[in-house]
Amino acid sequence: MYLRHSTVTKCGKTHTYWRLVRSVRMGRNVRQETVAMLGELDVQGRAEARALTRALNGSAPATPDLFESESPEAPVPVKLSEISLERGRRFGDVWLGWTLWRALKLDEWAGQRMPDGREDVAWPLVSSILVLARLCEPSSELHIAEDWYRRTALEDLLGIPAEKINEQRLYRGLDELLPHKDALTTHLKERVSDLFGARYDLLLYDMTSTYFEGLAKSNRLAKRGHSRDHRPDCKQVCIALVVTQEGFPLGYEVFAGNTADAKTLQRSVRAVEKKHGKLNRIWVMDRGMASEKNVSFLRKGKRQYVVATPKAMLKKLDRELGEKGWTEVQPGVEAKLCPATEDREVFILCRSEARREKERAMHNRFEKRIARGLASLERRLQRARKRVDRAQVDQQVGRLLGRNTRAAGGFDIRIQRASDRPGRLRVIWTRRPEWQRAVRLREGAYVLRSNVAGLTPEQFWKTYVQLTEAENAFRMHKSDLRLRPIWHQKTERVEAHILVCFLAYALYKTLEQWSHRAGLGKSPRTLLEELARIQTADVVLPTADGRELRVRCVVQPERAQAILLQRMGLELPRRMRIPPLG
Numbered sequence: 392m393y394l395r396h397s398t399v400t401k402c403g404k405t406h407t408y409w410r411l412v413r414s415v416r417m418g419r420n421v422r423q424e425t426v427a428m429l430g431e432l433d434v435q436g437r438a439e440a441r442a443l444t445r446a447l448n449g450s451a452p453a454t455p456d457l458f459e460s461e462s463p464e465a466p467v468p469v470k471l472s473e474i475s476l477e478r479g480r481r482f483g484d485v486w487l488g489w490t491l492w493r494a495l496k497l498d499e500w501a502g503q504r505m506p507d508g509r510e511d512v513a514w515p516l517v518s519s520i521l522v523l524a525r526l527c528e529p530s531s532e533l534h535i536a537e538d539w540y541r542r543t544a545l546e547d548l549l550g551i552p553a554e555k556i557n558e559q560r561l562y563r564g565l566d567e568l569l570p571h572k573d574a575l576t577t578h579l580k581e582r583v584s585d586l587f588g589a590r591y592d593l594l595l596y597d598m599t600s601t602y603f604e605g606l607a608k609s610n611r612l613a614k615r616g617h618s619r620d621h622r623p624d625c626k627q628v629c630i631a632l633v634v635t636q637e638g639f640p641l642g643y644e645v646f647a648g649n650t651a652d653a654k655t656l657q658r659s660v661r662a663v664e665k666k667h668g669k670l671n672r673i674w675v676m677d678r679g680m681a682s683e684k685n686v687s688f689l690r691k692g693k694r695q696y697v698v699a700t701p702k703a704m705l706k707k708l709d710r711e712l713g714e715k716g717w718t719e720v721q722p723g724v725e726a727k728l729c730p731a732t733e734d735r736e737v738f739i740l741c742r743s744e745a746r747r748e749k750e751r752a753m754h755n756r757f758e759k760r761i762a763r764g765l766a767s768l769e770r771r772l773q774r775a776r777k778r779v780d781r782a783q784v785d786q787q788v789g790r791l792l793g794r795n796t797r798a799a800g801g802f803d804i805r806i807q808r809a810s811d812r813p814g815r816l817r818v819i820w821t822r823r824p825e826w827q828r829a830v831r832l833r834e835g836a837y838v839l840r841s842n843v844a845g846l847t848p849e850q851f852w853k854t855y856v857q858l859t860e861a862e863n864a865f866r867m868h869k870s871d872l873r874l875r876p877i878w879h880q881k882t883e884r885v886e887a888h889i890l891v892c893f894l895a896y897a898l899y900k901t902l903e904q905w906s907h908r909a910g911l912g913k914s915p916r917t918l919l920e921e922l923a924r925i926q927t928a929d930v931v932l933p934t935a936d937g938r939e940l941r942v943r944c945v946v947q948p949e950r951a952q953a954i955l956l957q958r959m960g961l962e963l964p965r966r967m968r969i970p971p972l973g
Contacts, residue, residue, distance in 0.1 A: 747835025
């Protein structure tokens with residue numbers, strides 16, 4: 392890796408922006424990939440970054456006697472030719488994950504809620520292992536116990552020997568953690584507010600599903616339903632997630648796999664309000680949750696909302712679509728307000744040029760498919776040597792339109808007897824110009840509805856598009872944190888697995904905000920990957936008098952890694968204490 396900079400002149404002043412770059416081979420080509428944007432922090436920005444680092448790290452070491460002191464010792468003659476290096480372990484990523492765990496004060500919280508008992512390994516530490524593994528290298532409990540844990544320096548950081556971490560203990564850790572779900576989400580909300588000043592006046596609500604490997608016969612929530620993973624052959628569960636406008640997770644609910652999106656909202660809203668109060672929040676959600684029943688529920692509870700409407704609503708606003716009064720809210724995106732209704736509800740028309748081009752291309756493709764299919768059917772009927780059953784022709788036309796529903800309304804199709812061939816059939820079809828005009832007018836457009844007063848079209852649109860944060864949260868859960876597929880079969884184990892992923896995502900978002908405020912951009916996964924290359928190792932030093940000294944060292948970071956650590960206000964320990972034998 393190496394540093395690159397670019398110079399930009401603004402208002403007569405020159406600014407130098409730095410970024411950390413690494414070379415990545417893609418087949419035969421090598422391309423440059425930005426690891427982190429170092430940017431140009433001003434004095435205030437540096438002060439804020441330092442203040443955040445102090446809040447995250449605290450002022451006192453959280454693990455006393457973990458690291459070796461720097462006290463001088465008497466010199467000892469060493470046989471240089473016999474020095475060896477042993478016991479290499481991954482250190483940087485798990486050390487950073489453990490720092491995040493303590494920054495959110497999850498160690499203190501778990502110590503109070505999950506006190507020590509007769510177990511050999513405290514459940515708070517088992518919980519931290521599950522979450523850190525999910526953050527650094529998502530895998531099964533079996534893989535954690537048999538491979539991952541012994542390859543990392545968590546044994547030194549937590550003081551738990553590798554032989555005490557087994558699959559059954561990790562499963563028990565899931566069982567012990569699950570009952571504390573509600574208390575955990577409340578604690579995270581309070582801690583994130585303290586660290587980042589997160590606001591909870593606007594909440595984003597979305598749904599996803601994740602599928603099972605296996606039959607999951609003993610899981611009451613495992614059902615077949617609409618699969619967002621394109622796996623209708625597998626049973627699944629549905630997950631409703633609530634996040635803030637910055638993407639911080641506030642809470643989630645798990646539903647049976649065949650639950651419709653609209654049937655999840657009321658339970659999820661009540662769960663959030665029970666834990667965090669009503670306050671004066673705005674709920675933002677997509678059209679899948681915005682049924683009339685749900686909108687009525689929000690309105691009766693005096694809740695504010697900004698929701699998307701079904702596509703059918705566009706048909707009622709054709710006149711407004713063709714009129715003037717649009718406001719450009721972003722290059723290529725326009726919006727306009729429609730008159731408020733008796734319920735003081737306002738509709739916001741939005742249209743996007745990029746979305747229009749996409750929908751137009753789709754309509755054109757489906758129209759061509761229908762036209763080709765009808766022409767082919769007509770040729771087959773003309774070549775037919777025997778009578779063709781009209782019911783069969785009707786079925787063929789129905790299947791053709793069913794496969795291309797987006798353009799099915801653009802054709803008038805009639806099946807009639809051929810005048811020149813008694814007993815034979817013909818397909819007569821024409822395009823409907825009025826459908827073409829209406830569809831062209833609606834392409835790229837969508838409608839929002841809200842009971843929030845006083846917002847401009849731009850503010851309504853910006854509020855709604857923040858739903859991408861919820862979509863990004865699901866994408867991170869499924870890709871980086873490996874929420875899917877689910878291998879657990881029991882209901883409680885599945886819910887505990889989802890809770891561990893939720894906690895790992897909270898650590899991920901904390902790291903994202905930390906790196907962003909330190910001027911490193913928003914690439915926490917890259918940070919973890921880079922720091923994972925920092926290892927610990929035992930330097931074995933045979934002495935001249937026949938003894939053997941063993942020093943557990945942390946490998947010094949490369950220049951690029953040192954820059955990342957320095958910008959985040961972190962300092963690696965030089966040596967770690969080796970626990971006594973026995």
